[in-house]
Amino acid sequence: MRIPLQKINRALKKRFGGRVQAVVERGVLVLRGSAEDWDGVVAAGRLAASPKSRWYTVNEVTWPGAAQRQPKPVPQTDESLAGRAPDVLLIGAGVTGAAIARELMRWNVDLLWVEKEHDVALHASSRNDGMVHPGVDLHKGTAKYHYNRLGNRMYGGVCAALGVPFRRTGQYLCFKGRAMRPLLYFTLPYWKWLGLSGVRVLGDKALHAAEPGVDEALHCGLFFPQAGIVCPYGLTIAMAENAVQNGAHLSLDTCVTGMDVENGRILAVHTNRGTVRPRIVINAAGVFCEDIAQMAQDHFFSIHPRKGTNAILDKKAKRMVRTIYSGMGTTATKTVHSKGGGIVSTVDGNVLVGPDAVETPEKEDFSTSVQSVRATFEKQRHAAPALRESDIITYFTGVRAATYEEDFIIRPGMFTENIIHAAGIQSPGLTAAPAIAQEVARLAYGQLSATTPPARNAAYDPTRRPIPHVAGLPDEARAALIRQNPDYGEIVCRCEEVSRGEILDALRRPVPCDTVDGVKRRVRPGMGRCQGGFCGPLVTAIIAEEKGISLEQVRKSGAGSAQLLRPTKQREQKTGTEGGTEDGTL
């Protein structure tokens, strides 16, 4: 494989005038130099690498702001893991890591699974649109295409086993202009070749009968039956619980800080909870997968984080969409690497609009902005004219871990023997997760077999009983459940009709949960119209009682997010007169 080094350097010279240069080291293209800002860094990477590249690119170009970025504080330290020597150290508990953990436990392996946040699915896995993609814009020959196709097929079975709601709704791509319709028929052989069967062309009448919310100006469309929708963090939590049930040891608040590598082998991994000596390491660390690769001295790719914002609309907006649709061929949808986004009817009955795509140097910048919500709406309004910002009940942002090749990296280490990467995961990572997990488990089995092949886990159970969704049960079943346990009859969140029983269940599952947001992600209090205004205090009190902690110790999310600062009567009161004169006159 020849890397066109001269061609790349010419392009770099043209853009950066010699400040940025490319070299090839150990078969990997490396960029070095300095750019004017982060956008310049990304531009350099894009000149060197593209989805068509057959080589890997590492981008070490610096920029003026680089030194100022604050690294996220490392959580508490102890020695609880010191001396451990697991078979596998799995880094990262997003959907990729959770799927891998679940798959690995088919075998009798000593799996130590670490996650630096206090809960699973706190990064991209809880901040995406939940789409299970058919793979419309994926290209044969890419890892994205390969794992998406396999993963998509597995979704029904995986979700059924885990008790996770999944709707295979299908997806509509809608086009302007009646003249498009005959052209769409010409695309059908392409979809078939791509492995998508059952794709249909729809005319004006059929399209609007199926999705009345679609703009009148969009006259025809393509329907992809393979598309679906799932709750991405619900699935991650379910996979994690199943993995733990089957023997995985999940250690939250655990951050990998360094590794000892010798002769191409990882000998030790340092964490804030001590040093461990795994036989193999699996890198599923999301936006930090490059950092892990560097620690493992297996640095052959670079991440350029890309933010995407989604908005959730009130359930009343449900009239706007039944499945998933987006408008194509309008100027608004011509964005690179954004997957277009769309209008999605979520599994919980809300409407989701988004996402957009904005390059950012910040790996953990989850802040939203009014501009990105507005931009998202502008874009999607071409397809759905009924979109109203006043229907918005919340919005959120996620960060994609994009490589410059814009593809997944699912492979053993290039220079280091005992590492396997599940890196560069961006869309369609959610869809691909079950298939990526199978491949990674296969690779892990292979690496472990070099010394001792793992035995099958005879007690492996791929199923998991979910927390009952009580409000969704038919009356008789609901009545019976309440008779058995009256806590299921006491409604705490009145917007989403969530009972005390379900909240207690969320606090008692195999993956530890003790925060307000953790309860919210598991059983939904706080996700409705009032956004936790009424139920927040109640959920806080339930957590305090269940965990035997004080109200001030109950956190919204991570360390430092306590909501209540002190009891009201503790402090010394102000004496004298703040804001008035001594005798009280105005």
Add this chain to the structure above:
Amino acid sequence: MKREFTCIVCPNGCRLHTEVENGAVTSVTGNRCPKGRDFAEKECTAPTRSLCTTVKTLGGGAPVLPVRTAGELPKGRLFEAMAVLNAYTQTVPVYCGDVLIPDLLGTGCAVIATDDWAPEAAERK
């Protein structure tokens, strides 16, 4: 000296215009009733306010009990009153309206409970 302020006696919230000379109120306009005039006089010479707060409890049940002054305190002594009330703990059952402190800070103003409370098993919410 002219002073202008809002009457807080009733929901009307009349805007009162007063003239004060040598510490006495010589004119009040803008009030829709006699209570407004009385309020204006007091406000310019010795303003008072009611105080509504909570006191801590002991023994299970609701963790705090709402209370208020049965009359009004000198406006400048509100934080002093808060300190006294924050040091107070209710331990025996009370009914709405019961007097908890007959005379707060020697002002002649009583403090009453504004809800029932009893130290029974903690209520559900």
Add this chain to the structure above:
Amino acid sequence: MERYDVVIVGGGPAGLAAALGARRTGAKTLLVEREARLGGILKQCIHDGFGLLRFGERLSGCEYAHRYIEMLRGCGAQTALLTFVSRIEKSGEGFVLTLVGREGLRKVEARALVLSTGCRERTARQVSIHGTRPAGVLTAGTAQHYINRMGEMPARRCVILGSGDIGLIMARRLTLEGAQVLGVYEAKPTPSGLSRNISQCLEDFGIPLYTSHTVTRVSGKERLERVTVAEVDARMRPIPGTEQELECDSLILSVGLIPENELAEALGVPLDARTKGPLCDQSYMTLVPGVFVCGNALHVNDLVDYVSESGEAAGAAAAHYVPAARGLAEVSADGGFGYVVPQRIDTTKPAGKTTFFFRSLAERGKTRVRMLADGRELCKKTYMQLKPPEMERMVVDLSGAGLHAGSRLTFVMEEADT
């Protein structure tokens, strides 16, 4: 299945009054409340100013609730506490409610319904507050619950967005309990709360009020660290370049109340876009026969005394309800009004003294409000001033107006000479 003449959903001040109103007629009445105790939002309103009209006394909210709960005791109404109305369906000429509680799931039948479901607070995201999602951003009502019911302080150094009454009350409460309130920021050019609250909650404590300002961004990873405030233009859009950062650990929002009408909408009850509550006639019956609404679910009130008034009337009307055709006259109001309630008059009922509530859209000086029935002036009243935060009540005698189905009643506002 248990059968009731009237089932009331929501045991706050409106529902309590409705239960009393229904029981006075002898109707078999059930009051359903989702919390463990009656009183609704009044349980956390420990401040005074309640009941000046109803009882001639200056009570705290919890005392006001206590009075009504005492009146309810022994009047014969059934109550179901810690019970949630999961569903209401029309059944024949009545309704079937599915109730969920610790003791199980049961259905009850009602000839008439009173929805006294109150309102909820507008959230941070509904006013486009962006940035991170740290702890420390909460609505004033939630802060009130923490402080007054749980005895916990959610703030040490806070900014309040919105000069609605709840925000003003909480500015005082937080200050009395030892917190530092940096200021109250209001996007509109005039305050949203009652004048007397500006006076006794802000001016008394030297807390500054900044009108035509809003909060645009919050920052902080796990706990709020600072907010960005900016000046806004006449359309309430932030003016670039006017941003200021304020260090604080809490942002308390008092940016409006929204009537809760999920159950009403599920029954097909049409809402008034101006009040966000149902359209109703003078007996508080909505456009769906047999469904009555009162209190804050109908329109956001300032005085609980008027809530009780509408509740008692709605409860009594629900108790008397028999299915019959109505001859509805429409009530409208000109552009000077925020809204008028009721929006319909049932002309088949005997015409008499009818209570209307309205709000002015903007601050006005001396104003004459006139009411016309089919073009003829029926009554007029002059107000020295009108302000949007202050709801007005006008009693009009409709007898002799000769109203019929299709009549039009119109409220107009005009400047009065001094």
